Amino acid sequence: MRTKETFPVVLILALTLAGPASAAAGPGPDIEALLAAMTLPEKVGQMTMLTLNAVSKGQLPFSPAEPHELDPERLQRAIVEHHVGALFNIGHHAFPREHWRQMIAEIQELARGTRLGIPVLYGIDAVHGMTYAQEATSFPQQIGLAATWDPELVERVARISAYETRAQGIPWVFAPTAEPGRSPVHSRFFETFGEDTFLAGELTAAFVRGLQGQDPAQPHRVGATLKHFLGYTIPVSGKDRTTVSVSRRALQELFLPPFVQGMAAGAQAVVLSLADIDGLPVHADPGLVQGLLKDELGFAGVAVSDWGSVENIYAHHRAAASRKEAIALATAAGVDLAMVPFDVEHAQELVTLVREGRVAEARIDDAVRRILAFKARLGLFATPIHPAEQYPAYASPAHRQVALEAAVASLTLLKNQGGVLPLAKSGRLLVAGPAADAMAPLNGGWSYTWQGAETDRYLPDGVTILDAIRAQVGGERARHLPWREDGAVDPEAVAAAADGVDAIILCLGEPAYAENFGNIDDLTLPAAQLELARMLAALGKPTVLVLAQGRPRIITAIEPAMAAVLQAYLPGNEGGRAVAEVLFGDAEPAGRLPFTYPRGPNGLATYDHRISEDYAFDCLYPFGAGLAHTTFAYRHLEVSPRQLGPDGTLTVAVEVLNTGRRPGFEVVQVYASDLVASVAPAVKRLKAFRKIRLAPGESRRLTLTLSPRDLALVDRELHWRAEAGEFVIRVGDLSQGIVLTEGRVFPR
Numbered sequence: 001m002r003t004k005e006t007f008p009v010v011l012i013l014a015l016t017l018a019g020p021a022s023a024a025a026g027p028g029p030d031i032e033a034l035l036a037a038m039t040l041p042e043k044v045g046q047m048t049m050l051t052l053n054a055v056s057k058g059q060l061p062f063s064p065a066e067p068h069e070l071d072p073e074r075l076q077r078a079i080v081e082h083h084v085g086a087l088f089n090i091g092h093h094a095f096p097r098e099h100w101r102q103m104i105a106e107i108q109e110l111a112r113g114t115r116l117g118i119p120v121l122y123g124i125d126a127v128h129g130m131t132y133a134q135e136a137t138s139f140p141q142q143i144g145l146a147a148t149w150d151p152e153l154v155e156r157v158a159r160i161s162a163y164e165t166r167a168q169g170i171p172w173v174f175a176p177t178a179e180p181g182r183s184p185v186h187s188r189f190f191e192t193f194g195e196d197t198f199l200a201g202e203l204t205a206a207f208v209r210g211l212q213g214q215d216p217a218q219p220h221r222v223g224a225t226l227k228h229f230l231g232y233t234i235p236v237s238g239k240d241r242t243t244v245s246v247s248r249r250a251l252q253e254l255f256l257p258p259f260v261q262g263m264a265a266g267a268q269a270v271v272l273s274l275a276d277i278d279g280l281p282v283h284a285d286p287g288l289v290q291g292l293l294k295d296e297l298g299f300a301g302v303a304v305s306d307w308g309s310v311e312n313i314y315a316h317h318r319a320a321a322s323r324k325e326a327i328a329l330a331t332a333a334g335v336d337l338a339m340v341p342f343d344v345e346h347a348q349e350l351v352t353l354v355r356e357g358r359v360a361e362a363r364i365d366d367a368v369r370r371i372l373a374f375k376a377r378l379g380l381f382a383t384p385i386h387p388a389e390q391y392p393a394y395a396s397p398a399h400r401q402v403a404l405e406a407a408v409a410s411l412t413l414l415k416n417q418g419g420v421l422p423l424a425k426s427g428r429l430l431v432a433g434p435a436a437d438a439m440a441p442l443n444g445g446w447s448y449t450w451q452g453a454e455t456d457r458y459l460p461d462g463v464t465i466l467d468a469i470r471a472q473v474g475g476e477r478a479r480h481l482p483w484r485e486d487g488a489v490d491p492e493a494v495a496a497a498a499d500g501v502d503a504i505i506l507c508l509g510e511p512a513y514a515e516n517f518g519n520i521d522d523l524t525l526p527a528a529q530l531e532l533a534r535m536l537a538a539l540g541k542p543t544v545l546v547l548a549q550g551r552p553r554i555i556t557a558i559e560p561a562m563a564a565v566l567q568a569y570l571p572g573n574e575g576g577r578a579v580a581e582v583l584f585g586d587a588e589p590a591g592r593l594p595f596t597y598p599r600g601p602n603g604l605a606t607y608d609h610r611i612s613e614d615y616a617f618d619c620l621y622p623f624g625a626g627l628a629h630t631t632f633a634y635r636h637l638e639v640s641p642r643q644l645g646p647d648g649t650l651t652v653a654v655e656v657l658n659t660g661r662r663p664g665f666e667v668v669q670v671y672a673s674d675l676v677a678s679v680a681p682a683v684k685r686l687k688a689f690r691k692i693r694l695a696p697g698e699s700r701r702l703t704l705t706l707s708p709r710d711l712a713l714v715d716r717e718l719h720w721r722a723e724a725g726e727f728v729i730r731v732g733d734l735s736q737g738i739v740l741t742e743g744r745v746f747p748r
């Protein structure tokens, strides 16, 4: 074995531009020189990421009641002896910011003293604001952000999330989830931007821009990660980490585009899917990772394994005979950085594989080059942790105001019979249901801790829906019917609580969960909640249903008895206030559904199902639905030219008028339908949208443009092709036919 010289510090600090990947990076090393100076164990250490638990005191399961402490011996062993280059998360605690900063500083200090002084890459699941931090601002989960249909707002949210994450000393987040959520049963549906590929792509790009800005090395920015590549969100059973069966056409047409948009926006990390596709674990699929992601799409960043997923090729999928073989398969498939997450033996096995000639050192060099370039791009060589004074706005009222704005913008009014909303503040109200007086159902998983189950303990002063309603109308006007822990509903207690009230606000939904803890056998809302709804509705008072949920639980049996339905998603810590503002008309409901709300647990087709399936399609509320406290009319649609050439531009102009007596937000949605194609086409697909606010009586003419690329589908040969022929463009209740005169193939 070649022995290495101690790496000259001056070389590490040299300011260089080491190729396109680091062109926008802050001061960094000459990566090729650094690579040349590394031993094999040092290189493999860079490819190894451990959970913070692995370098902390104590044994699993860690208790949130125990104070957290780094374990200096474990840390030394990982960083110094085994050259571990990346750490992430912590499963069971939310820390004060000082604790985070102290730990990160200690870790970076230790790394600085190693032979090559390479900084540690710290990553975290800050998916709706900084998770695992006690004071940080909490935003709506991605499914709620999707309901805002507002890329500018999503970008602002991500910018604050980046600011508050970097304020802890953490430069990298595992967000956003780029992949659309095509199965509402999947427990991770709430982590997606909903079912539509185009909406998910636009918001993924906005989120990446918000996190990274022009330069993720800046003190208020972090590196983004697109996840989970590819086809993860549509398990056949609906249960997390179970097998996926999806066609190459669907992968390309429906699942891939948001990743392409996220990469174009500058994302330099991708987390791979934990699932297998038709039996081949994605982590062991060179066609998807090396072939599609890196070679075809030209992704120059870091392909990151998900939690334990390399070992799981063997331990979970049984698609390798041993862990060592699994490591060989994953590395050859293109995995650069392994989220191991506990032990350093993983790295030792990879070293052995290279020495045995079973993994090419060139592959190791490729992975390490990518990882070092990423560290440089995040500015870690120059400034591993920025001073605390850089973050005066951390957890500030200004940040919380944006969280409130986002929560309000997400709230989606699905039904408002007889204009029961907005409610008068002078009436007497009953507030009931499991989501009425708790913060956990407003936040869901990845809140304070992984499962989000500790949220109420971390938020003794959190403003629940009940608190916010009482703040609006006065405590004496809003009675509370507590939800019993055992879920039992007592008819007498219900009747007594509702006696003398004018209206009922019923807050139903889901408890917090993450990943496989959210697996369900039935999408229907649990029986006890339906029973409570029936009992309350039978009292004959107007009942407003507020849904705090990460996926559309089936409510068809009770929906006709509800006077109004407000879909709140998982709106975060400001959700209680947001709901109250909308209920009483202090704010306008401005969200639109980013998914199809199913009528029954077996009716899970998306809005963009094929024309051939349309006869069987039914839903409770359609994709894109949402009411305002006012009404809108669409007029004078003009789509031109009617005959579109393959290089032309299609202009869609339409006038939108607020026909009611209140101001309101409308989301103008442009859909295209291909009437005949070489493969059975979708009924319609979203191609453009714009959110506008109109005063009463105000009208606005909007012009949106499409290109033949927007009319393309993935054809029989798996090419993106706009096929010549007839299309219909739809906006609101208006539509116009056009003809594409000549077909054309497009790159991805």
Ligand code: NOJ
Pocket (backbone or CB within 6 Å): 089, 125, 174, 227, 271, 274, 306, 307
């Ligand atoms: C597993 C999850 O699938 C992924 O989304 C997350 O980023 C990692 N764990 C790290 O917690």
